[in-house]
Amino acid sequence: MPQSIRKFTKYLFLIFAFGIVGLFVSAENTHASSILFNGSGPRYTTPAKYSNGLEHAVYISVGGEDSNYGGSSLGTIIDNNKWPLRNNPYFYEHLYLKNSNSAGGSNISVAQFLRFPKDLTGGKAPFLPVGDPAESAVITGADSPTQFNITKPYGNSNIVINGDLKPQQSIDVSVPMSYVKTEEAHFNENYPVRENNWSFDGTTLNFQIGMSLDVSTYPDFMKGQYLVTYKDQDGYYRQATDVQSLMPQFNFNNDIETDNFSQGLGTNDGSTLFMNKEYRVIGDKMNANNGQKFWDMLQTRGYAPVWRGNYLLTYEAFNAPLGGNSSISSNPDYFKYMRNILSHNGIGGINWQIVKVLVADNATVNRGAKWNPLDHVTLYDPKQENNSDSTKIPVTKDNVKVTSDNGHINADGTLDTSTPGVYNVTYTYEAVYSDSVKRTITKTIQVTVPGRTPSPVNPTPNPTPTPTPSNPNWNPSSPTKGDGTTGLPNYAAEKGAAVYATKKIYMYKHATFKKSQRIATYPKAARTDRPMFVIVGYDRSNGGALRYKVRDVNHNKKTAGKVGYITANRKYVVNVYYKSIPKNKTITVISKKGVHAYKNKNLTGKTKSYKKGTHLKVKKYIGHNLTTRYQLSNGYYVTANKKLVIQGKY
Numbered sequence: 001m002p003q004s005i006r007k008f009t010k011y012l013f014l015i016f017a018f019g020i021v022g023l024f025v026s027a028e029n030t031h032a033s034s035i036l037f038n039g040s041g042p043r044y045t046t047p048a049k050y051s052n053g054l055e056h057a058v059y060i061s062v063g064g065e066d067s068n069y070g071g072s073s074l075g076t077i078i079d080n081n082k083w084p085l086r087n088n089p090y091f092y093e094h095l096y097l098k099n100s101n102s103a104g105g106s107n108i109s110v111a112q113f114l115r116f117p118k119d120l121t122g123g124k125a126p127f128l129p130v131g132d133p134a135e136s137a138v139i140t141g142a143d144s145p146t147q148f149n150i151t152k153p154y155g156n157s158n159i160v161i162n163g164d165l166k167p168q169q170s171i172d173v174s175v176p177m178s179y180v181k182t183e184e185a186h187f188n189e190n191y192p193v194r195e196n197n198w199s200f201d202g203t204t205l206n207f208q209i210g211m212s213l214d215v216s217t218y219p220d221f222m223k224g225q226y227l228v229t230y231k232d233q234d235g236y237y238r239q240a241t242d243v244q245s246l247m248p249q250f251n252f253n254n255d256i257e258t259d260n261f262s263q264g265l266g267t268n269d270g271s272t273l274f275m276n277k278e279y280r281v282i283g284d285k286m287n288a289n290n291g292q293k294f295w296d297m298l299q300t301r302g303y304a305p306v307w308r309g310n311y312l313l314t315y316e317a318f319n320a321p322l323g324g325n326s327s328i329s330s331n332p333d334y335f336k337y338m339r340n341i342l343s344h345n346g347i348g349g350i351n352w353q354i355v356k357v358l359v360a361d362n363a364t365v366n367r368g369a370k371w372n373p374l375d376h377v378t379l380y381d382p383k384q385e386n387n388s389d390s391t392k393i394p395v396t397k398d399n400v401k402v403t404s405d406n407g408h409i410n411a412d413g414t415l416d417t418s419t420p421g422v423y424n425v426t427y428t429y430e431a432v433y434s435d436s437v438k439r440t441i442t443k444t445i446q447v448t449v450p451g452r453t454p455s456p457v458n459p460t461p462n463p464t465p466t467p468t469p470s471n472p473n474w475n476p477s478s479p480t481k482g483d484g485t486t487g488l489p490n491y492a493a494e495k496g497a498a499v500y501a502t503k504k505i506y507m508y509k510h511a512t513f514k515k516s517q518r519i520a521t522y523p524k525a526a527r528t529d530r531p532m533f534v535i536v537g538y539d540r541s542n543g544g545a546l547r548y549k550v551r552d553v554n555h556n557k558k559t560a561g562k563v564g565y566i567t568a569n570r571k572y573v574v575n576v577y578y579k580s581i582p583k584n585k586t587i588t589v590i591s592k593k594g595v596h597a598y599k600n601k602n603l604t605g606k607t608k609s610y611k612k613g614t615h616l617k618v619k620k621y622i623g624h625n626l627t628t629r630y631q632l633s634n635g636y637y638v639t640a641n642k643k644l645v646i647q648g649k650y
Contacts, residue, residue: 405426501573581619
């Protein structure tokens with residue numbers, strides 16, 4: 001039988017045989033996730049191109065799945081748990097060629113090497129072509145079995161494809177490869193596949209056999225808030241306590257990406273990690289607890305990402321070894337001061353390292369005193385990870401800008417302290433890492449200028465306090481809204497409105513508080529359990545302080561129904577209902593029992609129920625009597641009660 005006919009017959013047999021194998025693998029994985037993981041995401045679809053118009057690439061396939069094309073930043077992992085190496089040992093190495101010249105153009109003569117992993121690893125790779133590669137290779141896209149000739153001038157380590165490609169013609173050369181070692185696979189070793197031209201360099205694909213990781217057993221993924229730290233002058237980690245409460249909660253499905261080959265991020269299946277591979281927690285994807293973008297929250301509080309290896313680390317990178325966290329086990333001092341904080345008291349297993357750049361504290365300044373903001377801020381080099389004297393940068397008016405949104409900065413750079421008040425002073429530093437990498441770091445502090453009350457010329461000894469306020473229109477028996485006509489301050493809640501206590505308070509018999517006249521005690525409580533009251537009237541103490549006359553509406557409590565006086569100080573008592581839209585137009589359900597959505601703003605016509613933790617998009621708030629509702633983006637209404645929902649994502 002002529003060789004060309006024999007090869008064509010072999011070609012048909014392999015299509016059938018390999019189709020059966022592929023069918024077996026596909027059927028076996030019908031309900032499983034991907035076998036192949038392609039580095040930075042979907043399959044790359046632009047092969048390399050020579051100057052003569054020849055497009056060329058290498059890739060592998062297994063179980064009916066194709067890897068990405070080879071290139072400098074591409075790779076793939078075969079999941080060992082989903083590809084039974086011994087029972088179904090074949091995968092396929094492919095060479096793709098195309099003549100991209102337009103129809104009517106020139107043919108391209110190819111003499112292309114397709115090299116196998118054993119050839120490229122000095123004989124160490126545990127893969128060999130099935131049988132004689134010149135015979136088992138299958139060419140699809142050819143006009144006839146004789147259009148291309150396959151030889152193996154250097155034995156079974158590679159093959160050479162010779163022939164002429166017509167304009168717009170493409171071919172795919174496929175060689176079945178078998179796993180030939182008897183011991184376990186060398187997990188995470190790179191196995192290269194490469195093609196070369198006689199005259200030009202080619203493309204390479206690195207693939208690996210990976211052992212997938214059960215993320216539920218990995219200690220770093222303990223649920224909780226990210227720990228945030230900076231390095232002190234000795235290189236030890238210290239908790240950044242001023243921003244810890246704003247750190248987000250760990251969320252595997254949102255925060256984690258996998259770096260297969262230190263080249264791009266992500267996998268086909270976002271829930272799979274591989275042992276001894278690197279995974280990353282991506283800051284750019286997360287929001288802080290106050291609703292800000294993660295890095296905005298840190299950078300507006302004087303911190304910056306770590307600069308390492310000429311790269312700004314807006315992510316935290318970790319290895320995922322078998323049996324535990326290698327970063328801790330290999331370096332006992334890694335968390336010398338943080339070990340007892342991780343995985344305790346609401347903090348999870350992941351430390352996020354940042355750099356402290358601007359350091360300044362709130363200040364109190366005497367009225368009329370000279371106060372220069374630049375004398376009260378410390379600047380650290382954002383390119384250095386440790387905060388020590390050696391990393392300090394001299395502060396000047398050229399590198400640190402000072403502004404105030406409610407105060408006045410004099411021409412000489414000092415703060416105007418002539419008028420009592422509390423002034424916001426903001427420091428701004430432009431961190432320049434390279435021509436293309438810059439970050440703006442800010443830090444805002446409050447500067448308090450206390451007022452001075454002059455002594456009267458002829459003071460009356462032991463003056464008797466009077467309950468009469470200075471505003472003659474004050475009428476506690478018939479107050480209305482805080483419009484300036486009743487003496488009621490603008491912040492005061494309306495009669496009939498609901499308020500709750502954010503801190504420990506007492507209820508008293510009279511508006512002038514005396515310890516002996518306390519009716520009830522209300523300890524500080526979690527937001528969803530805060531004591532609630534309805535305002536039934538107003539009064540002032542002998543010293544003129546506003547009081548709310550309230551009725552206790554804490555059902556199932558012993559104090560329910562009591563009537564008395566509580567403070568109206570906004571530091572202790574606030575409205576129960578929101579009267580604003582959050583910046584990100586998102587609220588979170590915090591009630592343990594969830595909340596209901598209704599068709600009407602009077603909360604009738606119940607339609608849906610939302611569980612605790614659900615994020616809801618809102619488009620506006622609606623007043624209803626003395627309460628408010630949020631109208632959702634779907635048109636339904638939910639309560640705006642702060643004990644049941646909270647603004648932002650939580």
